[in-house]
Amino acid sequence: MAKIAVLGYGVVGSGTVEVIEKNKEGLLKKAGQEIEIKYILDLRDFPDSPYKDKFVKDFNVILNDPEISVVVEVIGGIKPSYDFVKSSLLAGKSVVTSNKELVAKKGAELLKIAHEKGVNFFFEASVGGGIPIIRPLHQCLSANRIDEIAGILNGTTNFILTKMIRDNMAFDDALKTAQELGYAERNPSADVDGIDACRKICILASLSFGKHVYPDNIHTEGITKITPEDVAYCENFGGSIKLIGWASRQDDGKVAVMVCPAFIHEDSQLAGVNDVFNAILVRGDSTGDVVFYGKGAGKFPTASAVVADVVIAVKMNSSSKSLYWEDSDQDFIEDTDKIVLENYIRVNGVSKDEAEALFGKVSYLTRKDAPEGELAFITPAISEKDCNEAVAKLGDKLLGRIRVLDY
């Protein structure tokens, strides 16, 4: 029998406990032994819970119990999760977490400790909720050189964009709807500013390219500036606006990483991903494009990913060799200025001659009821540096800029 502890009894924690209890028999078959939750750590009291005897408030009870072989961390954030996870690994316990902030900021360090101690640090649930992506990426796709990875990694922003596209809502109204439905927090910054998506693409890029990509170094834009006018022009372009976290191997050997809203062609497998769904596209040299699609969040999808990791942690008695990346001084990250992309640009009071003098040969877009003086177009592929300089010259005449991505 494997005894485990669950740190945190919030949405994911209670879901994890429920999934383990509900699937006991199937898990026994799959893990080769029974999985028993011995402790649940939470500062709150749950006197009516059927698991009330398992609750503890002192983490040291768990840390010092040699029977506990796997610790599940589903508290979130860095404090106190980081300390709990680190000391669990140092004590020779495997850790399973859904905490994307922790993995994005401390992954290399924690993986190193896990490998030194011969235990595992698993985090399938940190990206894509119930979509299997971490394990397929390092295991099933191991015979590939991964060249690019791009994903709709945040369900809240995808829901808001879907509302803007389908129901012609403005951003503020779509956000309000998302908040009313419980998809967005009262303070929605982590979602709408791209912070959550950035953590997730950092995890995926670290795993794909073998070196830690820290969120601080990544150009991250949210969706707050997108307008119904942009949505209308994107329709004329023949695509959808999506918030994309992406990482791409460049010709100079470096890796470009960015989070930005983007025009995506309608024949892209990412274009049809709507509402709160997530999708992750992996471009390998042998497989071509492989896409993983599903619910990127939610109590049971996320809990099921946590429990799947627990099953594997229970079964493995050595450290996974393929789930690993090194720490890095970030010198392999491409300078954002050098990234070359097409851009959608919307301006007011700018002539076609002026636009083409700034951006070169552009392709114009149209929309119904466009006011006199408005101009929208797709630039040729230009560097971020050149585009930023051209945009700066436009000053107040710039109404919108959205990158165009080819996924």
Add this chain to the structure above:
Amino acid sequence: MAKIAVLGYGVVGSGTVEVIEKNKEGLLKKAGQEIEIKYILDLRDFPDSPYKDKFVKDFNVILNDPEISVVVEVIGGIKPSYDFVKSSLLAGKSVVTSNKELVAKKGAELLKIAHEKGVNFFFEASVGGGIPIIRPLHQCLSANRIDEIAGILNGTTNFILTKMIRDNMAFDDALKTAQELGYAERNPSADVDGIDACRKICILASLSFGKHVYPDNIHTEGITKITPEDVAYCENFGGSIKLIGWASRQDDGKVAVMVCPAFIHEDSQLAGVNDVFNAILVRGDSTGDVVFYGKGAGKFPTASAVVADVVIAVKMNSSSKSLYWEDSDQDFIEDTDKIVLENYIRVNGVSKDEAEALFGKVSYLTRKDAPEGELAFITPAISEKDCNEAVAKLGDKLLGRIRVLDY
């Protein structure tokens, strides 16, 4: 160092050898040791191959070499593959195969031998080519009860259907195009009659439900009877026609399995899967719908799946507990007559009253230029038995019948 043998130097075999040679360094990192191809078995001579020293014609050389720990079978078919694989497993060697016919017909027996011998029988490449599906299914989704699985499992038929839908081609013309492009064999029966898709859904269903589903027991229909008229009515229905292999847990505890062309609503994640691409939808009780999408065939996608299995086979020194299913007398397979579905029906010379007397309250479809006397409609959900009886009464008046699936 792990020494392996590759049986068969056809498309997948030569791709496998190339992927291993091309990614030597990355594979060393992932497998924890070097992987060396010691033998390639093929009856033909390859005097100009850079690997010419590795070729052998006698399988016993491989079988009797204790250095060989993993055998890769990429010959295809049952003879002689079955004997080679079985004796390799009995000799304590792990086997990796891309052979869907072998797994669909002999999987339970071979898995049992592998487990008894403490070695592995892996077949990621047998379904979905380069799409990771077998391993995510048994590993990442292990905390789920899988309720349904449905897939576009055959790229050739999906290409033909895409041509019929997009370019209004008739079946014969689309097949000819597929043959000219090398997507379809000169004898296309295994593809267009659904035989290939049937083998694949049998493998997925066996793994999902834990008992072997044999192809012989599965109602299998191909795409040869689909006409441009059906395509036009499906457009009016608001969807696409796809060849779907599907398996679904029924209320009576049995599992319904079928391969059939189907009307799929356009908001289904399977509807946008075009050309030679494959997609597999897994419906779990915790995750909801998860979809895996990519190239379902081709030299390098398939080879990369084979090599990923080789890496794991080299790393594991015990038998995988979760990749397993039992043999079965098929009593858990739902009687096809009892399967309940909506159906698209197209008839000639049948009044609405007659149609409704046979099928109940139907929804009518329209198309441009429909001739006098033609009628098309969607039936309510009815059992296969009832639908077959009603259809039999129509006799020559029946022009087409396609099931409607809700994926």
